[in-house]
Amino acid sequence: MLSFILRRLGTMALTMLCLTMVVFFLINLDPNLKKLAISQTEMHTSAEQLESWLVNHGYRQNFFSRYAQWLGIVPKQPVTDPATGKPARRFAFCNDPVEPTFSGVLQGDFGCSTKFKTTVASKLFPALGATGILMFWVLVVMVPISLLIGILAGMREGSRTDRTLSVASIASTATPEYVSGVIFTVIFASWLGLLNGSAASASRGITFYNFTLPVMTLAIYGIGYIARMTRASMVEVMTQQYIRTARLKGLAFGSVVVKHALRNALIAPFTVIMLQFPWLLTGVVIVEVMFRYQGFGYTLVEAAGNNDIDLLLGCSLVSVFIVLITQLISDVGYAFLNPRIRVQ
């Protein structure tokens, strides 16, 4: 088991290395650098000035050496100030070292955000905290509801409850966040006036009034999917011999479901819930933009829209990490929950 986890961690590290390299390459494509230079300098700068801005801020160094510097396995070189000829900080607003030091992601330095004029860490981690709160409430709403729907539907396959709930969950998987968000806002904010169509005030304090719509919107797409998986798992369990035995020895149907079926039927949904995180990440971006909630997704869109290289790299690192770690947890947890599967 331990060697399995170690091997998985090794693959994970390799995957992250490859992915960050790809992201680093794509972000640093020439057109993107030009756009960054244009947005960071005054209006109407000539092509030479743009080029010299890029050189002065160290964007024209060799690709691999820059990647290694960002990673922290090669000392980060300060740039030379063209006026004085002395080593200087890359950006005045975040304390880059003036002498060569190992200062990359491995040392915990995520770099400089050119859009927000601050360090990436001071922007990214509060945003992650805000998204964490959103995720927490989404899971609190999504998991119990979807498991309940799945169990009720799978309990008696083919019954009227099953058909109704199945069609409902298919309908919810056909509703991406930008559709449900619009529909919910129209119903609850515009017509009924019960809820707030914007969660901008939620960063100062979460209330039922401003936070319900984002949570609902984000949860609805996942509910259908998890419910369908739970239903399939429940249907399979209900055809097993031990369920029949329990029924034949005279146990009530409800007690069979709760005591015998439930524990076995909930193993598969656990994996599904864990693998749902990567999709939630996309959903988070849509919902945070739609409801103007200042979290991780909002930061990602701002970073991508403004070619904020270091911030976007930080965002991708975080999201890739989340995807990989949830995959690992789901594999390990599955082996842990299901004694029939034992990894060599």
Added chain:
Amino acid sequence: MQLEYIGAFDVVLGVLARFWPVWISLVLVMGASFAYKKRLGLYGQLFDSSVGIVGVGICLFWLFTAIFASTVSPFNPLVQIPIMKDALPGAVEPQSGLVYLFGGDKLARDVFSRMVYGSQIVLIIAPAATGFALMVGITLGLPAGYYGGRIDTVLSFLANLVLAFPVILLFYLLVTPGIMETPIPYAMAGLFFLFPIIFFSVLFWTRYKKRPDRLYILLGLTLIVGGWVYAGLVFDADPFRIIHIDPNQLNIFVAVVFASSPGVFRIVRGLVMDIKTRDYVAAAQTRGESPWYIMLWEILPNARGPLIVDACLRIGYTTILLGTLGYFGLGLAPESPDWGTAIKDASRLLRSFIHPALPPTIALMSFVLGLNLLADSLREQSMKD
């Protein structure tokens, strides 16, 4: 100037009437399918359950809407008639006397016509991108599952690499105006569009290599048609000027294929690993058939059930992805009538006007719902066998 309005009931009637070519074709096709359902195989079996009928109905409805878009929609989706800015549903356009059935948007375009034309974009890109993703996934998944070993390790690692990317980040990196100046989208298109040609060439070669008369016709046909489409799509150099794709649409297309082919790869690989242990595969191996013959003519036909179901779900998923792209304003032109862009434009103004937001959202939702219902009923039917 005051606009004239027609009542809510007239709006409903007007919408139903505008769709007249769609209703006629729908009745014809559904009626014919229902009458001959016994002879139509898997497609005919769909008409045994109400879920299947609803699914087929919704999908065909949007298919015919896309085909007859120019007849159904009363206005040009891009033309702005200033007086109709933010007009409410049912407003009469004074010059032509035609009605803005679902009102006008903030740029004074007809919401109904835009919704109808939006279906064209979705129904061209989504199935085509899914088709290419299937080709890529199958061509790579078959050897990975059949041979296993190192080739499987490498391909699976690559697939997991792509799957570990959050979709939205992938799009923000791959679908930008800047990337169009680099050769990356064209290189990727050149790579992906090669797969169908390889697939069909190998398919015919393994089957007919002992029968040159047929082989040469089929191979020649594959290479000519494939090369023609390839030249048109990748290099925009179709000699007959029939096949043409805008650079930004090519970019979207490539990104969507890239994002969804690893999923197909995983499914195909799993199916092949399961099927290759069957007796008929062992029999073919004993006969001395080549590995690619076994993969393409013994294993693939027996994996078609789950693949068809997956393809249906995947078209729906691709539709959602296209909507996401439109919602973030990536790739598609800002005035493009596709549903995602329309939702983006309308959702900014929800506080003042809600009518431009509802038609595209409901259209997108109903189309994906139709595909999901179709997939569900296909799955149920294939389980019965």
